[in-house]
Amino acid sequence: MVNVKVLNPERSPQAAYGAQLRRSREERGWKQEELASRMEYSSSHISAVETGRKMPTLRFSRSADRTLGTGDMFERRFRELTLGSLLEGFAEYVDYEARAVEIRLYEIGIIPGLLQTPEYARVLAESAVKRGAITPEQADERVAYLLERQKALSRPQLLSMLVVVDESCIRRWVGGTMVMDAQLQALVEFAARPNTVLQVAPFDIGEKRPYDLPVNLLTLPDQSMVAYAESQAQGHMDRETTSIRPMMAAYHQLQAEALSQAASVAMIDQLRKGTP
Incomplete structure (x- = not known):
């Protein structure tokens, strides 16, 4: 019998994102392998996001919304997650x-x-990484999100x-x-x-x-x-x-x-x- 890791969405915003992804997947009766195939990611990647071991990206979130028919729910959750340090x-x-x-x-x-240039925004994001306020991955997403804004x-x-x-x-x-x-x-x-x-x-x-x-x-x-x-x-x-x-x-x-x-x-x- 496969051991299914119990998720605690209250542990962190990243854990809440993963729990929502699993819930949306299971509501459709899909296994991780099926969702992975539809989203064009590996099943190990899906598992890592669901269990909070891997940070989702904007591309991943948009793919999840398209595949699961969730509007822009995961993109919004991603924004909240990425900007969680703000x-x-x-x-x-x-x-x-x-x-x-x-x-x-x-x-x-x-x-x-x-009005920030990408270089100026990058310096600020990297400074936040050095202070331990955000991760390098969050810094990348923060700059990308700013350019999209x-x-x-x-x-x-x-x-x-x-x-x-x-x-x-x-x-x-x-x-x-x-x-x-x-x-x-x-x-x-x-x-x-x-x-x-x-x-x-x-x-x-x-x-x-x-x-x-x-x-x-x-x-x-x-x-x-x-x-x-x-x-x-x-x-x-x-x-x-x-x-x-x-x-x-x-x-x-x-x-x-x-x-x-x-x-x-x-x-x-x-x-x-x-x-x-």
């Missing part, structure tokens, strides 16, 4: 981000993800994207001169797009800065709004108009205090030339 609510926010017609961002300390910038439905970055974002040198120079050039190119605005909130606005934390504000096709803000410990999604309106008003105030786009680009160009 903050709660972020995966839900990204779903809204992909549908937004207007995106407003404010970031402190690092370049916003949607960036496709939102080329959607015809995206009417505008407004970004305000704290001056610390462009002065915090990440990955050395070559990586940072390419990242700053990417910001200049972003600012030149017809449906984007890039502004730097300089240090000297002092107490006039209305936000102490990064903020993301989305306008959806039905004109409803979604806000996402995060601290060091947690992320928070908000869809209540009464609480989002003050955040939007604060964003407009931030834009008024920030440098104009022309002045912002000039500051970035000075940094690229090594001028203070």
Whole structure:
């Protein structure tokens, strides 16, 4: 008699993913070999994912959804798993981000993800690996997932994207001169797009800065709004108009205090030339 390993989905997000995969497979009366054949993976690979010994990938998750007819359930679980080292609510926010017609961002300390070059994103991911926060595999998937998110910038439905970055974002040198120079050039190119605005909130606005934390504000096709803000410990999604309106008003105030786009680009160009 074959010993079937008992799974504990509460042990970790990866274990929960594996338990769901086994459950979906068994509901269809398939053995691991049959699922493996349909998904074009080995049965040992299926077994390793089900028992939490192997990290699933985006490709694997999409294949599981197609084969098992589960919509995008495994892709969503993969996103939650990959981003598990990030903050709660972020995966839900990204779903809204992909549908937004207007995106407003404010970031402190690092370049916003949607504007990061692959090299800049890779440096940040590898730094997280060195700290023990994520595995090398999760770092690879995190960068790949970020690049997939960036496709939102080329959607015809995206009417505008407004970004305000704290001056610390462009002065915090990440990955050395070559990586940072390419990242700053990417910001200049972003600012030149017809449906984007890039502004730097300089240090000297002092107490006039209305936000102490990064903020993301989305306008959806039905004109409803979604806000996402995060601290060091947690992320928070908000869809209540009464609480989002003050955040939007604060964003407009931030834009008024920030440098104009022309002045912002000039500051970035000075940094690229090594001028203070």
